[in-house]
Amino acid sequence: MKRKLSALVLSAVISFPVYAVPDPLESPLWDYMRQTFIGNEPYVFDDRVKVELPEFAEDPTQVPITVDASALSGDIQRIISWADLNPIQHIFTYYPHPDIIPRISLRIKVQQSTAVRAAVLTKDGVWHVGGRYLEAAGGGCSTPSMANADPYWESHLGEMKSRLFPREEGGRYKFKVIHPMDTGLVDAIPEFYIETISVRSEDGEPLARMELSPPVSENPVITFDVRDASKKHSIWLRDNGGNEFEQGL
Template sequence: MARLLTHLLPRGAGAPAPVAAGDPQADPFDSGMWPHHRQDHLGDPRDWAMDPAMLLLAPASAEDPAHVPVLVDATGVAGPVARIVVTIDYSPFAVGLVFHPGRALPLLGFGVKYEMAGAIRASAEVIDGGAPPRWSMAGAFVDAMGGGCTAPAATHARPDWQEGFGQMRGRLWPDTGRLRVTIRHPMDTGLADGIPAHHLTELTLEDAEGAEIARLQIHEPLEENPELTFLLPPELARGPVIVRARDNIGHRFRGRLEAGA
C-alpha cells in the first residue's frame, strides 16, 4: 500500500543512486558534516549503509527556502524501524525531526526550512530481534539560495496572526491509511532579529483509548505552519485519531480526526 505513494515519483536530482555496485558506507554527497552528524545524532554506529530500499524525495532546487517539501519512505526497508532521524547538512540546526513510527508505517511527509545548499538525510534505525541496531540511510541534495532559518516567519507580517495560533486542520482517509494534519504555528528559530525561538517540540498520534500510535520530536527547521502526512495500517485508519502537540514555551494543542472527515 505504501509503495503506491512513492514508486511513481522520481528521486531528486541529487539523490544517491543505488549503491549495490559501490561502497554502501561511502557518502554520495562528500559532505564534511556527515561524520559529525553520525557521531552526534546517531551515536556513531558502525553498522550503517546507504540503502536503495529507503527513499527520500525532495526537490533538486528550493524555490522557497522557508518551505522545502520532503517525503521519507522506509516501508521497503527490511526489518522493523524504531525511529527515523532527519538531518540537514550545513544547517544551523542539524536535526530537523525524529520520527518514532510505532504502530504507524515508517513513512512521513513534511516541509523544512533551508539555510544553505546541502544534503538532507533520513537515517532509519532498524531493530530486528536481539541483533544490534543497524541504520539504513537515504538522502537528497537540495540547491538553495538560503535564508530559510534566519528570516522571520511570514505570519509576523499580519497583526492578527495570534488569532488562529494553534489551530489544527486535518483529514484521515481510511481507504489508503493516509493522515494529514496542519498546525498553525510560526515555528520561529530564534535567529531572526528581535524574535525569540518559538517552535513545536513534539507531536503525538493516539488511538481512541489514548494509546500512542506514533510520535515526532520536532526541531527548529520544521516549516512554518507545518503540514505533516502519516500512513496508518487499516485497523488504525478507521479512526478516530487524537493529535496532541506542544511547543517550547508550554502551549499544548489537541485535535481529533474522524475517518473521512
C-alpha cells in the same frame, strides 16, 4: 543474489570502522553529522530509505520533504532526519508504531544548498541511511516568519485542520497547524516552535511520536499513513512554550 549481496555489505559495515564507508553525497560534514546523530553505531547507506525532495528549493522557507522507510523489513525503532549545512541541522526524530506506516511528509527551511538525510534504526541495531542533495538559494532559516507581521496567529495559535485520504493500503492523514515555528536566528524574535507531536488511538494510547526542531516550516503541514483507516485517531502537540493542543482526526 541481491539479498546475499546486501548481507555481505551489511556484514562489512559491522566488521569495519564506521568511517570506512564513503558518503555517496560527498558532504564535508558527513562524519560530524554521523557522530552527532548516530554515533559509532553500525550503519549502511541504503536505497530503501528514500528522501524525496525537489531538485531546487524555489522557496527556502517551504521545502517539501518525504521520508519513506516502508521498504525496510522488520521493526523500525527510530527515524532521524537532518540537513547537513543548516545552522540547526536536526529536522525531526520519529518513533513509529506498527499501526503507522513509516512514511512521513512535511515542509522544512534550508539556509543553503545541502545534503538532506534520513537515518532509520532497525531492531537489529543497524542504521540505514538515505539522502539527497538539495540545491537552494538559501536564507530560509534566518528569514522572519510571516506570522511576525500578522497578528492573526496570536488568536489562532494551535488551530488545526485535517483530512483523511483513503488509499489501497489504509489511509493518509494530512493536517495543518497554525504556529510560527521561529528558529531564534532572527534578531529580537525568540525560538518558538512545536517540539512534540503524538499520534494517538481513539482511547488515547500513543501510537507514534515525533520530536521536531525549528527548521520545520511555519504553519506545519504534516502527512502520515495509517494501516487501518477505519480506526479513529487524534493528534496531540506541545510547543517549547508549554502550550498543548489536541484534535481528533
